[in-house]
Amino acid sequence: MAPSSVVVTIDKSSNISLVEVDGDSETSVFLEKQKTASTKQFSWLLLLKAQRFLSFFPWLTMGVSKTVVSVKKRIALSDSIKDEVKYKERIMYRFIRAFLAISVVALVVEIFAYYQNWDLNFIPNEAMGLLHLSYMGWISFRAEYIAPSISMLSQFCVLLFLIQSLDRFILGIGFFWIKFKKIKPMIDIDDQSYDVEDPSTFPMVLVQIPMCNEREVYQQSIAAACQLDWPKDRILIQILDDSSDELLQILIRNEVYSWQEKGVNIIYRHRFVRTGYKAGNLHSAMSCDYVKNYELVAILDADFQPNPDFLKLTVPHFKGKPDLGLVQARWSFVNKDENLLTRLQNINLCFHFEVEQQVNGHFLNFFGFNGTAGVWRIKALEESGGWLERTTVEDMDIAVRAHLNGWKFIYLNDVRVLCELPESYEAYKKQQHRWHSGPMQLFRLCLPAILSSKISKWKKANLIFLFFLLRKMILPFYSFTLFCVILPLTMFIPEAELPIWVICYVPVTMSILNILPSPKSFPFLMPYLLFENTMSVTKFNAMISGLFQLGSAYEWVVTKKTGRSSESDLLAFAERESKSFNEEKIQRRLSESGLEMLGKLKEQEINPVNEKKKNKIYRRELALAFLLLTAAARSLLSAHGIHFYFLLFQGLSFLVVGLDLIGEQVN
Numbered sequence: 001m002a003p004s005s006v007v008v009t010i011d012k013s014s015n016i017s018l019v020e021v022d023g024d025s026e027t028s029v030f031l032e033k034q035k036t037a038s039t040k041q042f043s044w045l046l047l048l049k050a051q052r053f054l055s056f057f058p059w060l061t062m063g064v065s066k067t068v069v070s071v072k073k074r075i076a077l078s079d080s081i082k083d084e085v086k087y088k089e090r091i092m093y094r095f096i097r098a099f100l101a102i103s104v105v106a107l108v109v110e111i112f113a114y115y116q117n118w119d120l121n122f123i124p125n126e127a128m129g130l131l132h133l134s135y136m137g138w139i140s141f142r143a144e145y146i147a148p149s150i151s152m153l154s155q156f157c158v159l160l161f162l163i164q165s166l167d168r169f170i171l172g173i174g175f176f177w178i179k180f181k182k183i184k185p186m187i188d189i190d191d192q193s194y195d196v197e198d199p200s201t202f203p204m205v206l207v208q209i210p211m212c213n214e215r216e217v218y219q220q221s222i223a224a225a226c227q228l229d230w231p232k233d234r235i236l237i238q239i240l241d242d243s244s245d246e247l248l249q250i251l252i253r254n255e256v257y258s259w260q261e262k263g264v265n266i267i268y269r270h271r272f273v274r275t276g277y278k279a280g281n282l283h284s285a286m287s288c289d290y291v292k293n294y295e296l297v298a299i300l301d302a303d304f305q306p307n308p309d310f311l312k313l314t315v316p317h318f319k320g321k322p323d324l325g326l327v328q329a330r331w332s333f334v335n336k337d338e339n340l341l342t343r344l345q346n347i348n349l350c351f352h353f354e355v356e357q358q359v360n361g362h363f364l365n366f367f368g369f370n371g372t373a374g375v376w377r378i379k380a381l382e383e384s385g386g387w388l389e390r391t392t393v394e395d396m397d398i399a400v401r402a403h404l405n406g407w408k409f410i411y412l413n414d415v416r417v418l419c420e421l422p423e424s425y426e427a428y429k430k431q432q433h434r435w436h437s438g439p440m441q442l443f444r445l446c447l448p449a450i451l452s453s454k455i456s457k458w459k460k461a462n463l464i465f466l467f468f469l470l471r472k473m474i475l476p477f478y479s480f481t482l483f484c485v486i487l488p489l490t491m492f493i494p495e496a497e498l499p500i501w502v503i504c505y506v507p508v509t510m511s512i513l514n515i516l517p518s519p520k521s522f523p524f525l526m527p528y529l530l531f532e533n534t535m536s537v538t539k540f541n542a543m544i545s546g547l548f549q550l551g552s553a554y555e556w557v558v559t560k561k562t563g564r565s566s567e568s569d570l571l572a573f574a575e576r577e578s579k580s581f582n583e584e585k586i587q588r589r590l591s592e593s594g595l596e597m598l599g600k601l602k603e604q605e606i607n608p609v610n611e612k613k614k615n616k617i618y619r620r621e622l623a624l625a626f627l628l629l630t631a632a633a634r635s636l637l638s639a640h641g642i643h644f645y646f647l648l649f650q651g652l653s654f655l656v657v658g659l660d661l662i663g664e665q666v667n
Contacts, residue, residue: 092541093620099485100627106492107630109135114637147495150486157482158502160474165510167470172513174359183362185410188320199231203318205311206294206378207235210281211252211302212242212274217420218252224305226264229312236294237266240281242274276389278371279397283387286378294378301372304331305418313415314375325380325407326399328357329373332416340524341428341663342421344531347514347521349421354413354517361411364462366403371395373417380407390445393438400446400463404453422559424664425657426616431559432535433542439472440546473547476539483533484624488631488647494638504642530653531662537624615665621658625651 113135177183194201207225211218225237241252249270256268271284282299285291296315300306306329314327330353336346360367371394381387384401391397399409422428450463483503490497511529515521521528544550628651635644656662 092537092544093623096620096623096627100623100630103488103492103627103630103634107634110492110634110637142493143495147493150489150493150496154482154486154490154496154498157478157486158498160478161482161502161506164470164475164478165506167466168510168513171355171359172516174363175355175517178358178362184414185317185361185412187316194316199234202231202234203296203315204294205230205235205315205375206291206297207237207300208240208282208285208297209238209300209302210240210242210278210285212278212281213245213248214243214302215245215248215251217303218248219255220305221300221302222252222255222259222266225300226259226262226266227308228306228310229308232263232265235265235311236290237264238285239266239268240285241268241270242281243270244274277392277394279387279389279394282394283389286381286386291378296375297378297381298375299372300417301419303420304372306373307417310415310417311375314412317410317412318375318377321408323406323408324410325377325384325402326369326409327375328361328367328370328409328411329415329417330354330357330411330413331370331373331419333421334418335421335423338421338423339663340527341425342423343521343524344528345421345428347518347524347528348532350518350521351514351516357411358413361409364459365408365410366459366462367399367409367411368467369395369399369409373419377407380405383407391438391441392434393442396439397442397446400442401449403459403463404449404455406455422663425618425660425662427559428663429538429618432538433545436472436476436539436542437546439468440543441549443468443472444547444549473543476536476543479533479536480540483650484537484628487643488628491631491634491638491640491643491647497643500642503646526649527653530650531657533650534621534653534657537620615660618658618660621654623658625654625658627651628654 112131116132207228209221209225211221214221222237222239228235239252239256241249243249243252253268253270256266259266269285271281274280276283286297291297296318298311298314310329314329317327318324331349333342333346333349336342357367357370380402381398384398384405384407386398387394388397403409422431447464450460453460482498486496487498487503507529508525511525511532515525515528628647632644632647632651635647
């Protein structure tokens with residue numbers, strides 16, 4: 001017998017029946033078994049999907065309940081009346097509230113007409129009721145008298161929208177041209193580079209760090225400036241402290257003294273008469289006698305942390321270019337991924353620096369100074385009139401005046417300086433208000449000087465129509481008017497309805513163009529589009545305030561900092577002296593009154609004053625949210641597709657912002 005064979009012995013073979021199966025029958029049995037197995041697998045798959053679907057509801061319910069509870073607490077604890085100055089006196093808020101009330105009434109009427117099946121094309125007759133006749137009269141009145149004026153206003157805004165979109169498109173073409181040609185500002189190779197062994201070949205550089213109550217960031221900003229790679233006898237660092245907190249003044253002064261003991265050429269200045277905000281601080285610092293010994297001045301805000309090679313990457317561009325007044329570096333953000341608000345800000349600022357600043361710097365040799373992370377030729381500042389306190393955008397002011405005096409600017413996109421983005425909506429809103437009211441103040445003040453200047457007509461036109469009117473005034477005007485006023489209004493006046501390409505295709509295309517410099521942010525395309533429209537109410541209000549010199553136009557609030565540090569900052573602070581050693585140095589340096597302040601400082605550390613932070617309620621945004629949601633409900637009756645979804649999501653976006661659910665959340 002073969003070793004691999006198997007012998008099967010059957011006992012009682014009579015109990016076994018044999019069935020003859022042909023080939024076709026065998027195949028059918030196999031297919032039937034396979035079908036049964038497939039049915040069971042499909043049933044299990046459906047059960048699995050059903051389980052996943054049902055498990056989604058508890059998660060959704062929990063999320064909604066938590067959101068509702070947080071909203072209730074936020075409304076109950078809100079001090080919004082104190083947060084935003086007397087809303088009842090705000091013209092815009094009263095207008096939005098009246099618009100909302102009229103919209104709610106109109107929505108009720110439209111719903112009633114919808115369920116009554118009133119035919120809009122029906123010819124009036126005696127059988128009609130009074131309400132029906134009144135409704136038909138309203139339809140005729142709005143079609144003949146209201147719709148034409150709304151259509152004219154919407155066409156005007158659409159025209160402005162298209163002009164501004166064309167400007168963005170041209171900037172985008174310039175951006176791609178620079179990328180394709182790999183164009184970068186170059187250092188003049190004819191001039192010899194600085195001799196490392198001969199410090200006298202390096203120009204004298206003044207570094208200014210203006211700050212005001214910057215408790216969270218003063219240490220890292222001073223440390224970063226003191227570690228700049230530049231000959232010690234060719235650099236002076238000025239800490240321009242405008243802090244009103246006396247304890248904080250001691251801390252900053254002590255920080256300066258500690259770096260002085262390490263051999264750094266750094267001084268501390270504090271103004272007793274703190275007028276003019278940042279511009280007044282810088283003007284006071286430039287009036288010192290020793291400033292005349294310096295050729296260049298680098299300006300860094302308190303939350304900016306330049307790399308050690310910052311000066312060696314920027315200062316050489318001044319060699320051989322006597323008409324160069326400013327070298328501006330790019331901002332880079334340590335907290336751009338902190339929350340949704342910082343991500344959306346990062347999209348905006350990436351477009352501003354990589355597209356607007358870079359294109360204008362290359363083709364026009366002019367752009368708005370960003371107020372920090374830049375190096376100025378002191379001669380350019382002096383010939384342009386120095387720092388003036390007349391607006392809240394002193395950086396843009398000095399840039400425009402320097403441009404009118406013939407100075408050129410260079411933007412370095414590859415040189416980046418770390419800084420922070422506002423993480424709370426409150427801080428971001430105040431920052432944007434200042435950034436959009438100041439340019440309108442400046443435009444009113446600079447227009448006569450622009451018209452009478454000796455620069456070319458093309459440069460005058462660029463300053464007036466592009467730099468100021470189009471990008472600073474028209475953009476917030478049409479954005480708010482078109483998408484927050486006219487669009488919801490046309491839902492109740494369908495004769496003036498906006499075309500789909502105005503509310504969908506063009507805005508999405510422009511948003512894609514804006515997001516190209518930060519490709520990793522593409523998942524946030526739609527939130528970015530909605531949030532930009534949401535911010536239009538703040539920007540529009542700021543623009544009107546600056547243009548007509550309203551009270552809030554001169555409001556200056558220091559942007560709140562959190563003091564976040566990058567890995568390089570942590571390494572830089574690893575060598576910091578211990579706290580006890582610092583206290584000993586304070587005791588050695590300060591007078592008896594200073595020692596009393598030190599005691600208060602220790603007492604404050606033992607018993608810190610906990611200022612209760614809370615998220616706020618923004619009534620203006622909430623009113624607009626309900627207005628847009630009301631218009632969305634009206635568009636649903638008319639079976640509008642894109643109009644309904646746009647109004648719905650835009651209304652929800654205003655609701656989220658109005659309840660301060662975006663940005664930093666305080667427990």
